[in-house]
Amino acid sequence: MKELKGLTFIFLLGIPVIVMVFVFGMYFLGCESTNSCTGVQEPARTSIPTLVAATLPAPQVxxxxxxxxxxxxxxxxxxxxxxxxxxxxxxxxxxxxxxxxxxxxxxxxxxxxxxxxxxxxxxxxxxxxxxxxxxxxxxxxxxxxxxxxxxxxxxxxxxxxxxxxxxxxxxxxxxxxxxxxxxxxxxxxxxxxxxxxxxxxxxxxxxxxxxxxxxxxxxxxxxxxx
Ligand code: HEC
Incomplete structure (x- = not known):
C-alpha cells in the first residue's frame, strides 16, 4: 500500500517536472536567453541577384x-x-x-x-x-x-x-x-x-x-x- 502511494506521488510530481524541464530545455536551446525567437532557424539560402534595371528608353507611343x-x-x-x-x-x-x-x-x-x-x-x-x-x-x-x-x-x-x-x-x-x-x-x-x-x-x-x-x-x- 505504502509503495503504491509512493509510486503515485513520484508519478504525479515527476511527470510535470519532466515536462517543465523539457519545455525550458527546448526554449533555451532554441532561443538562448532572448525572448523573441521562434526557435526556427533560417536555413542558409543562395541569394538571388537583384534584376538589373532596364536601360532602354521607354517606347514612345x-x-x-x-x-x-x-x-x-x-x-x-x-x-x-x-x-x-x-x-x-x-x-x-x-x-x-x-x-x-x-x-x-x-x-x-x-x-x-x-x-x-x-x-x-x-x-x-x-x-x-x-x-x-x-x-x-x-x-x-x-x-x-x-x-x-x-x-x-x-x-x-x-x-x-x-x-x-x-x-x-x-x-x-x-x-x-x-x-x-x-x-x-x-x-x-x-x-x-x-x-x-x-x-x-x-x-x-x-x-x-x-x-x-x-x-x-x-x-x-x-x-x-x-
Ligand atoms: C469611352 C467613350 C468615349 C470616347 C473614347 C470619346 N467619347 Fe466623346 N463622348 C462620350 C460620352 C459619354 C459623351 C457625353 C459626355 C457628357 O455629356 O458629359 C461624349 C460627348 C462628346 C461630344 C459632345 C456631343 C454632344 O452632342 O453633346 C463630342 C463633340 C465628343 N464626345 C467628341 C469626342 C472626341 C473628339 C473624342 C476623341 C478625342 C471622344 N469624344 C472620345 C464618350 C466618348
Missing part, C-alpha cells in the same frame, strides 16, 4: 514619336482649331503657325483624321474617339460618328441616322464649337462643365492635348516647288 523629316510642332487642339478656322477642308491643305512661330500647312487626311481614330494618342492608354463615336450612329455614343470626314461634319444626335445632326464644328468658329469645348481641358476640366474627351482623360493630361510633330514647314514646301 502615338503622338510622341518624333519623325525623321522636318515637321512642325503644335498641340492637337490647336491643330484641329486651325483646320476648323480654315473652314475644315477635306483634302486642301490649311495653314497654321507652329510653337516656334514657323508657318506650316497640314491636311485633314494626313494630320487631322488620325487624331480621332488612333488609340494612345491623347494620352497613354487613351481610347480612340471612334471607340465610342463610330460609324453606326444609331448605336454610337451621342449618335456621333468621328470615324470619317462626312461623319464629323454631320455632327451629333443623329439617333435615327439623320443626314445632319447637331453641328460640332461651330460653323467654323472654333472657340464656340462643341468639339473645342469637349477637348480643351484646362486642369482636366472642360469649360462647360461636361466630361472631357476622350472620355476618361486624366487631369494630368495637357489642356491642349498632346504636342504633335505634323505638317510641313512652308519654306520646305516652297523650296520643293520648281
Amino acid at each position: 502615338g503622338a510622341n514619336v518624333v519623325p525623321l523629316g522636318p515637321k512642325c510642332q503644335i498641340s492637337a487642339v490647336e491643330l484641329i482649331g486651325a483646320w476648323v478656322t480654315a473652314g475644315y477642308p477635306e483634302t486642301e491643305p490649311f495653314d497654321f503657325v507652329d510653337v516656334t512661330g514657323k508657318e506650316c500647312t497640314a491636311t485633314y487626311t494626313a494630320d487631322i483624321e488620325r487624331l480621332f481614330i488612333e488609340a494612345n494618342l491623347w494620352y497613354d492608354g487613351a481610347p480612340a474617339c471612334t471607340t465610342c463615336h463610330y460609324a453606326d450612329v444609331q448605336k454610337a455614343t451621342m449618335n456621333l460618328d468621328m470615324s470619317s470626314y462626312a461623319g464629323i461634319l454631320a455632327g451629333s444626335g443623329r439617333a435615327n441616322g439623320e443626314a445632319q445632326g447637331k453641328d460640332i464644328l461651330g460653323g467654323g468658329d472654333w472657340e464656340t464649337s462643341l468639339l473645342y469645348q469637349m477637348i480643351y481641358a484646362p486642369n482636366g476640366q472642360s469649360t462647360i462643365g461636361r466630361q472631357v474627351m476622350p472620355l476618361g482623360r486624366p487631369a494630368t493630361a495637357p489642356a491642349n492635348g498632346p504636342m504633335l510633330y505634323v505638317g510641313t514647314p512652308k519654306e520646305i514646301e516652297q523650296a520643293a516647288q520648281p
Whole structure:
C-alpha cells in the first residue's frame, strides 16, 4: 500500500517536472536567453541577384514619336482649331503657325483624321474617339460618328441616322464649337462643365492635348516647288 502511494506521488510530481524541464530545455536551446525567437532557424539560402534595371528608353507611343523629316510642332487642339478656322477642308491643305512661330500647312487626311481614330494618342492608354463615336450612329455614343470626314461634319444626335445632326464644328468658329469645348481641358476640366474627351482623360493630361510633330514647314514646301 505504502509503495503504491509512493509510486503515485513520484508519478504525479515527476511527470510535470519532466515536462517543465523539457519545455525550458527546448526554449533555451532554441532561443538562448532572448525572448523573441521562434526557435526556427533560417536555413542558409543562395541569394538571388537583384534584376538589373532596364536601360532602354521607354517606347514612345502615338503622338510622341518624333519623325525623321522636318515637321512642325503644335498641340492637337490647336491643330484641329486651325483646320476648323480654315473652314475644315477635306483634302486642301490649311495653314497654321507652329510653337516656334514657323508657318506650316497640314491636311485633314494626313494630320487631322488620325487624331480621332488612333488609340494612345491623347494620352497613354487613351481610347480612340471612334471607340465610342463610330460609324453606326444609331448605336454610337451621342449618335456621333468621328470615324470619317462626312461623319464629323454631320455632327451629333443623329439617333435615327439623320443626314445632319447637331453641328460640332461651330460653323467654323472654333472657340464656340462643341468639339473645342469637349477637348480643351484646362486642369482636366472642360469649360462647360461636361466630361472631357476622350472620355476618361486624366487631369494630368495637357489642356491642349498632346504636342504633335505634323505638317510641313512652308519654306520646305516652297523650296520643293520648281
Ligand atoms: C469611352 C467613350 C468615349 C470616347 C473614347 C470619346 N467619347 Fe466623346 N463622348 C462620350 C460620352 C459619354 C459623351 C457625353 C459626355 C457628357 O455629356 O458629359 C461624349 C460627348 C462628346 C461630344 C459632345 C456631343 C454632344 O452632342 O453633346 C463630342 C463633340 C465628343 N464626345 C467628341 C469626342 C472626341 C473628339 C473624342 C476623341 C478625342 C471622344 N469624344 C472620345 C464618350 C466618348
